[in-house]
Amino acid sequence: MMLFARISITVLLASLFSVAHAAGLTIEITKGAQTAVPIAIVPFGQGGAIGNVKLSDVVSSDLGGSGFFKTLAEDDMLTKPTEAQKINFKDWQVLGQDYMVIGQVIGNGNQFNIEFQLFNVNNGGLLMGYRFTAGAHELRRAAHHISDLIYEKLTGRKGSFNTRIAYVTNAVRSQGRQYLLQVADADGFNPRTIAESPEPIMAPAWSPDGAKIAYVSFHTKRSEIYVQTLATGQRESVSAYPGINGAPAFSPDGSRLAITLSKDGSPDVYILNLSNRGLTRLTSGMSIETEPTWSPDGSTIVFTSDQGGKPQLYTIPSSGGKSSRLTFQGDYNARGRFSTDGRSLAMVTANGGDYRIAVMDMASRTVNVVSSGRLDESPSFSPNGSMVLFAAKSGPRSTLAVASTDGAVQQKLAFETGEIREPAWAP
Amino acid sequence: MRLDKRYLVLAMAAVLVTGCSSDEKEGLGDTLGADASTSGYSDGSLSGSQFGSNGFNSASHLGPEFSDPNNPLSKQVIYFELDSSQVKQEYVSIVAAHARYLASHPKQRVILGGNADERGSSEYNIALGEQRSKSVERMMRSQGVSASQLEVVSYGEEKPVAYGHDESSWSQNRRVELGYQ
Numbered sequence: 001m002m003l004f005a006r007i008s009i010t011v012l013l014a015s016l017f018s019v020a021h022a023a024g025l026t027i028e029i030t031k032g033a034q035t036a037v038p039i040a041i042v043p044f045g046q047g048g049a050i051g052n053v054k055l056s057d058v059v060s061s062d063l064g065g066s067g068f069f070k071t072l073a074e075d076d077m078l079t080k081p082t083e084a085q086k087i088n089f090k091d092w093q094v095l096g097q098d099y100m101v102i103g104q105v106i107g108n109g110n111q112f113n114i115e116f117q118l119f120n121v122n123n124g125g126l127l128m129g130y131r132f133t134a135g136a137h138e139l140r141r142a143a144h145h146i147s148d149l150i151y152e153k154l155t156g157r158k159g160s161f162n163t164r165i166a167y168v169t170n171a172v173r174s175q176g177r178q179y180l181l182q183v184a185d186a187d188g189f190n191p192r193t194i195a196e197s198p199e200p201i202m203a204p205a206w207s208p209d210g211a212k213i214a215y216v217s218f219h220t221k222r223s224e225i226y227v228q229t230l231a232t233g234q235r236e237s238v239s240a241y242p243g244i245n246g247a248p249a250f251s252p253d254g255s256r257l258a259i260t261l262s263k264d265g266s267p268d269v270y271i272l273n274l275s276n277r278g279l280t281r282l283t284s285g286m287s288i289e290t291e292p293t294w295s296p297d298g299s300t301i302v303f304t305s306d307q308g309g310k311p312q313l314y315t316i317p318s319s320g321g322k323s324s325r326l327t328f329q330g331d332y333n334a335r336g337r338f339s340t341d342g343r344s345l346a347m348v349t350a351n352g353g354d355y356r357i358a359v360m361d362m363a364s365r366t367v368n369v370v371s372s373g374r375l376d377e378s379p380s381f382s383p384n385g386s387m388v389l390f391a392a393k394s395g396p397r398s399t400l401a402v403a404s405t406d407g408a409v410q411q412k413l414a415f416e417t418g419e420i421r422e423p424a425w426a427p
Numbered sequence: 428m429r430l431d432k433r434y435l436v437l438a439m440a441a442v443l444v445t446g447c448s449s450d451e452k453e454g455l456g457d458t459l460g461a462d463a464s465t466s467g468y469s470d471g472s473l474s475g476s477q478f479g480s481n482g483f484n485s486a487s488h489l490g491p492e493f494s495d496p497n498n499p500l501s502k503q504v505i506y507f508e509l510d511s512s513q514v515k516q517e518y519v520s521i522v523a524a525h526a527r528y529l530a531s532h533p534k535q536r537v538i539l540g541g542n543a544d545e546r547g548s549s550e551y552n553i554a555l556g557e558q559r560s561k562s563v564e565r566m567m568r569s570q571g572v573s574a575s576q577l578e579v580v581s582y583g584e585e586k587p588v589a590y591g592h593d594e595s596s597w598s599q600n601r602r603v604e605l606g607y608q
Contacts, residue, residue: 202549202550218580218585223580260550260554288558375545375592422549
């Protein structure tokens with residue numbers, strides 16, 4: 001894997017600005033914003049032993065991949081200054097750039113001193129300058145951190161580049177097809193397998209502090225919900241009732257899981273107290289109630305129910321009470337997920353014969369379809385709420401895709417091997 | 428003036444990044460590495476009797492009637508219509524044949540593995556798969572099969588037998604597999 005990552009990075013040097021190759025991953029912008037801001041990330045000056053990570057490529061790929069920026073290809077740069085006093089801003093104005101970033105990285109094999117500056121090309125003004133050190137394995141993270149800083153400075157919103165995603169994929173081993181639960185950087189690099197089973201793994205859900213993942217495993221050939229601590233790899237079975245044990249979702253304070261159980265008949269939503277394993281039943285009836293998700297203030301649970309004949313989203317107080325229907329458009333709305341600020345709710349919606357991702361504005365209840373696939377599912381918001389990550393079918397395979405919350409930007413993250421499903425963006 | 432501001436920002440950044448990297452050590456460090464992935468999850472012992480598309484009936488004690496294509500017992504997959512858990516007329520006699528066999532072999536156990544096609548959300552499809560299994564379970568119970576002989580498991584859309592993204596694949600995936608134990 002390490003060797004593969006190195007090869008990929010050399011491939012990156014020759015790649016187009018909008019296509020970045022990660023370890024087996026391709027990011028392709030399938031729909032860009034009309035108003036993408038031109039920015040040039042000049043290759044950083046280098047000194048000493050700095051390894052294989054090219055910071056400017058990572059930053060360029062992050063910002064370009066967000067769809068909000070249009071990055072300048074290295075080949076199109078007239079000069080490649082690494083110090084402020086060597087910049088001729090006219091060169092960059094001619095190239096139609098609004099902003100530019102220069103920097104330097106000096107390493108000794110164990111530690112890197114990194115410095116960068118962001119300039120307004122039109123008036124030559126310095127907008128931001130940072131200097132910091134990073135450890136031997138932190139270079140990509142340092143680059144994502146730079147991307148976050150630039151993104152926030154220029155858009156006013158926090159970046160989500162230095163974050164992680166969890167997803168389920170497959171691998172063919174000597175003993176047959178295996179299901180893998182993996183955690184990777186948000187750009188697909190550094191994938192690590194945290195659980196593996198010959199039977200399905202489903203529904204990874206992050207704890208609010210990002211330290212744990214709850215998921216469903218069928219490795220006993222029955223469904224069971226586990227909570228696994230990432231730092232230690234230790235996992236604990238928290239629900240193994242007869243029938244369905246599914247759809248775990250951490251409460252905002254991390255103390256409880258909303259889950260689906262069918263032990264009492266049809267699938268219903270329950271709240272599981274993680275400290276004493278106490279169960280509170282939230283829904284009842286003959287119909288399907290599943291896919292709970294918490295509002296960020298913890299007061300409300302949104303879930304999928306077919307009590308009206310077709311699956312629609314409903315809300316219910318998390319302390320119990322009366323449920324009320326939330327979605328009315330179309331005959332299929334399922335698997336809601338709140339944005340961090342609670343203002344938006346992503347869902348799977350049927351659109352003609354296609355299944356797409358839609359985002360509901362909670363205040364106005366208006367619903368906007370943001371994806372354009374045939375079989376899109378499993379939406380989850382980026383921590384800054386600007387993007388929705390989801391699973392899509394591309395040819396015969398399942399891949400990941402990202403759309404901006406307004407649907408203006410769409411990109412595909414295509415892994416070279418296996419199916420990628422059930423993505424969950426870490427908080 | 429500009430210079431001063433720049434170094435103020437640099438100083439703040441140093442604090443920020445220091446905080447950030449110590450976080451990383453706690454969250455990712457070497458602890459989430461290869462060791463963690465292998466610890467406690469390779470259940471090799473479980474691969475003995477595979478339940479699923481490639482030979483879900485591992486029970487070797489079943490009689491020749493199960494492999495006689497003219498006998499309804501040889502058919503161990505029940506297919507369903509879109510968004511439906513109703514056993515179709517053409518499968519009623521097959522379910523009935525299995526129910527008769529089970530009623531006369533009270534020690535024989537069967538897992539009713541429910542499945543759905545890939546469309547829509549995966550946890551909702553788990554619920555749909557379970558409804559299909561439970562339809563078959565109800566029919567069998569009404570024909571004298573005891574509850575202890577039957578186990579309902581739903582795999583939703585997680586275990587397709589056909590991988591296309593069209594009705595010909597979907598119709599093969601909307602199914603209940605009778606897994607004799």
